[in-house]
């Protein structure tokens with residue numbers, strides 16, 4: 001029986017989008033963000049397509065997501081940035097997963113895991129420069145960078161990165177953008193003063209990758225743009241291409257339809273079908289929510305990869 005619904009994921013579009021983003025990033029590397037099951041597209045096939053297109057890093061929210069990538073054989077440097085207290089970290093340290101640090105206790109837990117594993121952990125210190133969604137606050141930054149430098153000297157960890165995240169980069173010109181950039185430069189200066197020499201400094205999400213070269217630093221972290229959706233609906237000429245597409249009733253007016261005819265809910269838009277952005281505007285939300293909400297029981301079919309990919313789940 002053919003499935004009654006399927007989500008067709010165009011991995012060729014994902015590859016094209018990463019190439020577009022690499023071009024925009026110029027000298028900075030690209031981290032493909034594949035959290036939330038690859039924004040609903042299926043994490044592992046999307047991650048493979050991103051790496052094939054030159055993404056030098058992958059980014060996940062959870063450590064478990066990063067471990068799934070490793071278990072799938074993906075060895076690309078991978079950062080996981082949400083680490084709740086008590087998260088088991090031994091396998092992550094052993095698998096060379098880079099771990100985000102937003103608190104002093106987070107740093108201490110990683111150092112303890114590294115001591116137990118008998119090898120240094122790779123960490124990225126996250127500075128809260130104004131978003132207030134994770135990140136070390138300015139008041140605690142000096143303490144954390146100094147503690148990180150001591151742990152590095154003790155061989156417990158290596159600070160491979162320092163990063164931050166924008167609150168409103170999708171509103172070009174918003175005053176918070178310049179204020180956050182200044183705060184990030186201040187945080188970097190304090191880290192350097194403490195003796196830290198991170199390999200990668202990174203701050204740019206999709207919106208900043210597309211519109212804010214000053215925020216590119218060594219690495220950019222696009223999420224939604226990798227899936228071909230723009231975080232800034234009015235931004236023209238990005239060259240991005242949407243990679244996506246149970247029972248309900250649609251009023252088609254006087255048009256005619258036969259049983260079994262396919263109905264495309266959303267796609268790239270070139271065949272006249274609505275896009276995820278059209279749905280987002282109709283529902284007064286953002287395209288992120290449209291693609292991430294295609295339920296798990298809708299099988300994904302991958303095209304545009306190295307041959308046709310079955311749904312790995």
Ligand SMILES: Cc1ncc(COP(=O)(O)O)c(C=O)c1O
Pocket residue numbers: 033059081165204205206207221222223224225231
């Ligand atoms: C730390 C971090 N970096 C990058 C991203 C990617 O953001 P976007 O999808 O807007 O490009 C996210 C997503 O929220 C994030 O939390």
